[in-house]
Amino acid sequence: MLKIENLHASVDDKSILKGINLEIKAGEVHAIMGPNGSGKSTLASVVAGKEEYEVTKGSIIFNGEDIEDLAAEERAHKGIFLSFQYPVEIPGVSVTNFMKTAINETRKAKGLEEMPAKDMLKLIREKSELLEIDRKFLSRSLNEGFSGGEKKRNEIFQMAMLEPQLAILDETDSGLDIDALRIVANGVNKLKSKDNAVLVITHYQRLLDYIVPDFVHVLYNGRIVKSGGKELAHELEEKGYDWIKEEVNA
Amino acid sequence: MSKYTEDDLREELKTKEYEYGFYTDIESDTFPVGLNEDIVRAISLKKGEPEWMTNWRLQAFKSWKEMMEPEWANVSYVKPDFQAISYYSAPNSKPKYDSLDEVDPELLATFAKLGISLDEQKKLSGVAMDVVVDSVSVATTFKKTLGEKGIIFCSISEAIKEHPELVKKYIGSVVPQKDNFYAALNSAVFSDGSFCYIPKGVRCPMELSTYFRINQAGTGQFERTLVIADEGSYVSYLEGCTAPSRDENQLHAAVVELIALDNAEIKYSTVQNWYPGNAEGKGGVYNFVTKRGLCEKNAKISWTQVETGSAITWKYPSCILKGDNSVGEFYSIAVTNNYQQADTGTKMIHLGKNTKSTIISKGISAGRSQNSYRGLVKISPNADNARNFSQCDSLLMGNECGAHTFPYIEAKNKTAKIEHEATTSKIGEDQIFYCNQRGIDTEKAIALIVNGFSKDVLNKLPMEFAVEAQKLLEISLEGSVG
Ligand SMILES: Nc1ncnc2c1ncn2[C@@H]1O[C@H](COP(=O)(O)OP(=O)(O)OP(=O)(O)O)[C@@H](O)[C@H]1O
Ligand SMILES: [Mg+2]
Numbered sequence: 001m002l003k004i005e006n007l008h009a010s011v012d013d014k015s016i017l018k019g020i021n022l023e024i025k026a027g028e029v030h031a032i033m034g035p036n037g038s039g040k041s042t043l044a045s046v047v048a049g050k051e052e053y054e055v056t057k058g059s060i061i062f063n064g065e066d067i068e069d070l071a072a073e074e075r076a077h078k079g080i081f082l083s084f085q086y087p088v089e090i091p092g093v094s095v096t097n098f099m100k101t102a103i104n105e106t107r108k109a110k111g112l113e114e115m116p117a118k119d120m121l122k123l124i125r126e127k128s129e130l131l132e133i134d135r136k137f138l139s140r141s142l143n144e145g146f147s148g149g150e151k152k153r154n155e156i157f158q159m160a161m162l163e164p165q166l167a168i169l170d171e172t173d174s175g176l177d178i179d180a181l182r183i184v185a186n187g188v189n190k191l192k193s194k195d196n197a198v199l200v201i202t203h204y205q206r207l208l209d210y211i212v213p214d215f216v217h218v219l220y221n222g223r224i225v226k227s228g229g230k231e232l233a234h235e236l237e238e239k240g241y242d243w244i245k246e247e248v249n250a
Numbered sequence: 251m252s253k254y255t256e257d258d259l260r261e262e263l264k265t266k267e268y269e270y271g272f273y274t275d276i277e278s279d280t281f282p283v284g285l286n287e288d289i290v291r292a293i294s295l296k297k298g299e300p301e302w303m304t305n306w307r308l309q310a311f312k313s314w315k316e317m318m319e320p321e322w323a324n325v326s327y328v329k330p331d332f333q334a335i336s337y338y339s340a341p342n343s344k345p346k347y348d349s350l351d352e353v354d355p356e357l358l359a360t361f362a363k364l365g366i367s368l369d370e371q372k373k374l375s376g377v378a379m380d381v382v383v384d385s386v387s388v389a390t391t392f393k394k395t396l397g398e399k400g401i402i403f404c405s406i407s408e409a410i411k412e413h414p415e416l417v418k419k420y421i422g423s424v425v426p427q428k429d430n431f432y433a434a435l436n437s438a439v440f441s442d443g444s445f446c447y448i449p450k451g452v453r454c455p456m457e458l459s460t461y462f463r464i465n466q467a468g469t470g471q472f473e474r475t476l477v478i479a480d481e482g483s484y485v486s487y488l489e490g491c492t493a494p495s496r497d498e499n500q501l502h503a504a505v506v507e508l509i510a511l512d513n514a515e516i517k518y519s520t521v522q523n524w525y526p527g528n529a530e531g532k533g534g535v536y537n538f539v540t541k542r543g544l545c546e547k548n549a550k551i552s553w554t555q556v557e558t559g560s561a562i563t564w565k566y567p568s569c570i571l572k573g574d575n576s577v578g579e580f581y582s583i584a585v586t587n588n589y590q591q592a593d594t595g596t597k598m599i600h601l602g603k604n605t606k607s608t609i610i611s612k613g614i615s616a617g618r619s620q621n622s623y624r625g626l627v628k629i630s631p632n633a634d635n636a637r638n639f640s641q642c643d644s645l646l647m648g649n650e651c652g653a654h655t656f657p658y659i660e661a662k663n664k665t666a667k668i669e670h671e672a673t674t675s676k677i678g679e680d681q682i683f684y685c686n687q688r689g690i691d692t693e694k695a696i697a698l699i700v701n702g703f704s705k706d707v708l709n710k711l712p713m714e715f716a717v718e719a720q721k722l723l724e725i726s727l728e729g730s731v732g
Pocket of ligand 2: 003
């Protein structure tokens, strides 16, 4: 589904990603771990199409198509979703209105009619129940005054609404309390199927107990320096990153 | 027919053979350019006005001649040549239509462009329309329903003839003839406009709505509106404008006077979309408007405006809170793009005790435009326990536009409570990327963010107007991001 080859990216002439190779197939769950500042969020943003970042080398192939020239919204229309590490506030725009716009814009891009209000309401009810979100919450301004945990849960609510093919979850677990973590992880698991894929970015093994990865990758200094199965996450939790850094620097 | 000159006009005035006006054999009867006492007289006579009205106009003209164009506003432009304007132009058909089918198809097309055809409007439940085409009313609907309640809703010209006692009593009572340069000019030459009277204790059962447009190149538009809400009555009045694209500058100097007697309430909403000029800043309407309302005891006046058009806007809908416990409100969205300049705001004059005012102003600037909020809150010595809350928010798009706030406060009573909040924000790239990532393109994202920013004011508009206003916000900001 997603094939990243020798991806180099920089911002303001500062090189951040330095040759990433990663392949994700439908039905798989991948996890990316790695020290602060290693380039995890940058990778997510580059895949999602943030213009600030310049791809200097390599390619991103999504479902057989090179998406380099596609705008962020076009990538979204094709089924790429990013749950933001730091969700952005949009004052005066309710969660419901935002989702309605997002869904209808995506439908428009596909040549479909707007979703009838009745179906929209049904979808909202269904997905807010899945993530145990109080519906009063949905009429509040997007992310404005939301607690850290509320923002993250809201990101996954949006993911549930949009049903993407590839979901990139950037530190969705940080800020969630124990119950919320379980609810959010259950939500993600319920949305999993053999046709879609999830890429989780996290610092903690805890989330991976719920969303069990098929592969774990370690990103360090703009490169994937180690890959393995779910046991790699346990090892990192125990030993930290020093041994990996040593391996790389050796 | 050879060109009509001022000499011909003078001749005609002398011989008083003007009963059915000049230019009767040409399509659109338009006065020659220029302004003098004779023209003022001619306008009045052409409209068949009584002598008191003619004199009132002449008085205004006298004052205007002595006045200077104000220069304190934060706008710069080439001053109009007041002698190069024609001060009267009537549509080229008989004055009143019985049905909308008879209305100029071009007008209907203009409405269609805005997505608000008359047909659509007619269907909208409870909206009565008094369409002002180029200075003269051509269609009035729902008049009967209103008539049964004793509500008068007609053109000001008609009111001058049919209800002289009301007009005589109230015209100029809130905006005196020599209030300011443009108001004086308007008082001298106003061509038409609307008049509305709600009798004691009557709640107007529908939104009263008027659409204006400027029809003829080079014809200044001088509308005069007078709304009187008698004791304990209520009315919601909508005013929406649109002008077809054109190249040269056009002057628009309207006067609106509202009178809310004891316990009455007037809600006055405007969507203004005059031609703003092209992307290079060429052309566009000069909009110099005087709007003011007077509140007697326990009365309330709310001004809500969505200003997206005009090359230059100079406009301060104000409230004189004369009666005790009266309330004034001002809710405004002003959008400027390209080279537009807007200097707009309000004056809240607290004279009575326990008077309250609220000001919410949202300015959105894009392109190379300049957007200024100018507001005055004045608490007079007798206004015990007066309250004011003001909030002025500015949203900037890009680095070449400007947002300015000029809040003036004059408090002469120690019990006054005045609160003022102001914010300036910029649409962030992060906000746009967040929307993009959810499948919303940048243009739509900006519309969404701007609508969110303006929500507090949009919510104050009547339903059908709010939808139209949102559309206008989107249209006005089209192409504002590279
Ligand atoms: N827009 C930018 N301008 C300048 N530097 C940037 C920019 N974006 C990212 N960087 C830098 O690139 C590096 C990688 O940042 P990134 O956010 O991808 O790290 P991360 O792996 O997600 O870290 P964390 O675990 O703390 O979230 C950091 O050194 C960061 O400061
Ligand atoms: Mg990060």
